[in-house]
Amino acid sequence: MIDSVTKFILWVRQRSFFRAVQRTLVMLMPIAVLGSYFSLLHDSVFTPDGIIYNIFNLDVIMSDHVWYGGAFVCQGMVQVTFGVFGVYAAYFAAHYTARLYQKDSTMAGMTAVIAILFCAYANTVGNVSEQQSPFSSSLLRVNGVFIALLIGYGVGQVFHWLGNDYAPVRYEHAQRIQRRSWNALIPISVSIGISIILGVLIYELQIKMLNSGSFKLLVRRIQGTNNLGEVLLLSVVVMFLSWLGIGYPLNSLSTSINSGYTADNLTYALQRGNSWNVPYKFLGSSLINTYGTMGGASIVLAVIVIVLLRKEHKEIESIAQINLLPVAFTSVLGFAVGMPIILNPLFMLPMIIIPLINMTLAAGAIAVHFIPVCVYPVLKGTPGILIAFFGTNGNWTTLLFSLLLFVIDVLILIPIIRIGEKVELNLEKENRRNDLNAQKS
């Protein structure tokens, strides 16, 4: 069975979309790591509800001057990495798609940047509630990277069908570059034509693409339901979307906790001094982030731990090392992009099923009064494994339970990682064969 799974994943990985996306994401790893370190710093130190901010009482001990300076640097770095991640993603997706078919990849990348920026422009002009700058468009943020990858892949395909064959050369003089531009005229024009049509559609139909607003309905539904079945069902949708690279729903689920239900729960717990019998025990808003994803620990941190312990693959091991710190403190995007976990066929099912298992176990434990309900607010940047512990006002059984869930998640992921290694091995063999063929010809 494992062999057929390996074969299937290998087959998916060899589709042109996944080949281009895989290369793109791996290429973008440094940008994502940079972003995740600065967003960790921002969330834990330079936000008034950050964990380090509060523990070390930065209200008092850090002067306004230093704090605003730090917040400025962090916000700026997060903005130029994660804020405009779509630009980089579109460029490289087009680049690697065109390269698959031996077309002019640089021209394709450039065209993709124009295409996505125009769509972002149309999106912000049509959307009154957002800041009126294309660079603030939700289309470009890392949480919407799927759209950027699609646009890049689309432009790459236009070059595939309409572009001339092109082989990069070592020495390139100006005349040759001019010829390159002229050769790319038709695919550039067609791509831009399509992106104009797309932009006009976005503007005319006022498609509020991808901002947290368009997922508000979904998010509100999850936050407002106390029905475990519904929570599990909707979490499948949310987790699938974040696997695709649309992280908005999960993101707003883990950052905003201000629904009336959570307030009711908190009031109840504050008045009675414990949260065992709060009115809403199975709220999606409290289950998904605390047990389902555990702030990223249940999947991303678990994968990192396995990779570090197995030491099978040198490159992935270094990516895991560099991402260990931010991921432990819930800043998971560096690894999600670098591994990649996003749009990696290997991780699609685990990413949906592991949260389901975790939440079912947690709901069971809550129902039999093994652990209390998470109702207390948790500071930003709290390590994923501690979220439930702090959310129950320091219930020690809950801490043990979270650790147990983490161990279960690691055990589930070990065979998955093994399959991944097999897929890599096969791909490497094939690459070597391709390299040999290229050398021969």
Place this chain on the structure above:
Amino acid sequence: MHKNHNFKWLILVLLLVVALAIPGYFWMKKSNHAKAERQKSLMSPVIMVPGSSATTERFNQLIDELNQATLNKHSVLKVNVSSTGKLSYKGTIAKNDLEPFIIVGFENSKDGYSNIKKQAGWLDKAFDSLAHNYKFNNFKAFGHSNGGLIWTYWLEHYYADYSNEITMKRLMTLGTPYNFNEKNINNKTQMLETFIKNKKKIPKNLIVYSLSGGKNYESDGIVPESSVAAAKYIFQNQVKNYTAMTVTGAEADHSDLPQNRQVIQVIQQYLLKPGNKQEKQLGQNKRKNRRKNINK
């Protein structure tokens, strides 16, 4: 088998998590305890802000008369905010007083929009400290003249920081010139324009009373009635309840308003906790104390 260097990294991060978890644990316990205290607190102070050129002594007569008229004596705390934001206190809140009066005055109590903005910032400094020290979860606001403007500005710019934990239940403004000295409502001052622009930030469950004095048919001698009435453009259709009242008679002058009999009655009736309820609570306390004493 060769040694795995990654263990070092894993243990290092684990140590870091633990090192953060220990102070984090105590911080969380303390913060949740404070939240619980606030939630259980029965205190509901009345926070008063005097108008321009007035000090924290402005409401002495009003408070004396209120204390005479009601069974429960309200204790008084006066907070002065210097121009650098330093707080100095005078008076105390009695231990069993669930409805103390807190008066916040400013060293710079000058008139003018730019000063009102500054005063709102100073009010926030005082409020932050009060909220921290007395852990009330709701309060009532009272402002005479410009004091009402300072409250309105505070509501629109600072209240959001507290609204999760502290509710402003009622706001009563007395002779507050929402449109400064402008008689014609069509000439909106910059301040009124901004108040209206930001009205969405005023809490929806607030109850607002705006009182004006009628010395003659147009004004209380200083503030035009239409300027007080401009409050409706800010509060109406935003808060739960907005009521405008006009008091007339002997003491309907702008500066006499705080000691006007009708005004005192209105404060008692609409701003303070209804008397019988508080008496009942006092009674309960008495009963509790007695039970304790008997058990001894």
